[in-house]
Amino acid sequence: MASQTEENYLKALYSLSVGKMEVNISELSAALNVSNPTVNSMVKNLKSKGLVKYEKYKPISLTEKGRKAAALIVRKHRLTEMFLVEKMGFGWEEVHEIAEQLEHVNSSALFERMDELMDHPLVDPHGSPIPDRQGNISESAYEPLSKFSSGRKVKLAALGHSSTEFLKFLNSRELSLGTEIEIKSIETYDGSMVLSYQNHASETFTKAVCESLLVERVG
């Protein structure tokens, strides 16, 4: 059984590994808000437990065992977030901090019950996929809105990141997952996009925002 601290290291390593296959000591210390020497010693510890691959001065990667362990924590995190939104009425911007704690609860019964009560959801409230009981995850193939051109109709499917500030910003624009969006025009100077959706005829979003809006084609 990994400690709560070890679990947080595994999960951070897992998130940082998306796309890339290897992670630096410094990236991990930044993500976890601890010093480099702290990460260095914890990585040695995780190596001794067969959870990470690591050689002095080389980047770190998860072993298959470590990847699975991390995915199962992510599963608990995302099931919790979805449960808080779907069954307890929280907003999508309120759930991450709570899930950060609940993900360490040791009770398969609790998370299996959440899963059942929600009819086995496939994604969390931010559109990120929920790993299955075996730790397998179907990485979603959505593309950033910024990749599309004027006139295109798309549907908001997920977010590139889910900071509270970003989520509150989207709330203020009444933009939520599943919303159908039409690209009215694109400003060539700074890449900002003018969008139309629901009862918003014309809302402008910066390029940075549009890169974090992951969408799928519609129609």
Place this chain on the structure above:
Amino acid sequence: MASQTEENYLKALYSLSVGKMEVNISELSAALNVSNPTVNSMVKNLKSKGLVKYEKYKPISLTEKGRKAAALIVRKHRLTEMFLVEKMGFGWEEVHEIAEQLEHVNSSALFERMDELMDHPLVDPHGSPIPDRQGNISESAYEPLSKFSSGRKVKLAALGHSSTEFLKFLNSRELSLGTEIEIKSIETYDGSMVLSYQNHASETFTKAVCESLLVERVG
């Protein structure tokens, strides 16, 4: 903010203080499954934080601050147990271990939402009262079934203790909170009672069991 470990000490101290006003080092170490010296040093630590009163070789008691802190953890524990039973379909014998972990989650929003979703329940699934937001608790005045005499009609209101084994035993006899019970007869030799309730015309319970069945008079 008290650590999870400190919270468990406070809560144990709180439970052991019911009735009595003071608690021994040894009682506490037995309850928490740690050694006497461990408790000794933790008690000094809690004293330094103003949570307990303690002098060398004397029994321990909670300060008002400590009592309130403990009651608020008990509140989270019992709200969680009730939520797991009422909203997630767990049995009353399954929830204690999960609540033992969830009670340490730092999120007033989570527990307030549970409270709201259940319409501010007054007791947990074992009939124990839930302290209010201020840490006030209304100690219930139920009496053990063993105190009553033959012919008396009562209603099961709470349990003297809630070990998994006891709860499973009550499940096997289809006895749950709220059940109306009539005392058919009492065996003078060993104090065992023959009870009638619901579709059980005649069930015998030992004195020990009847002392843990807390009831209120009916009719």
Place this chain on the structure above:
DNA sequence: CTAATATGTTAGAGTCTTCTAACAAATGTT
């Protein structure tokens, strides 16, 4: 009241997680 027993305390140490200071290796820049 003394002796035996039970209970509580101190000392010293170990694990886990973290830090800072100092040093070493790798990388980037002229």
Place this chain on the structure above:
DNA sequence: AACATTTGTTAGAAGACTCTAACATATTAG
């Protein structure tokens, strides 16, 4: 290539929580 910068490692220490062994005090029994 030589120097400067970034990145990673080692050493040493601290705090939180736990233990065992040894000692001290309090309680109980004769």
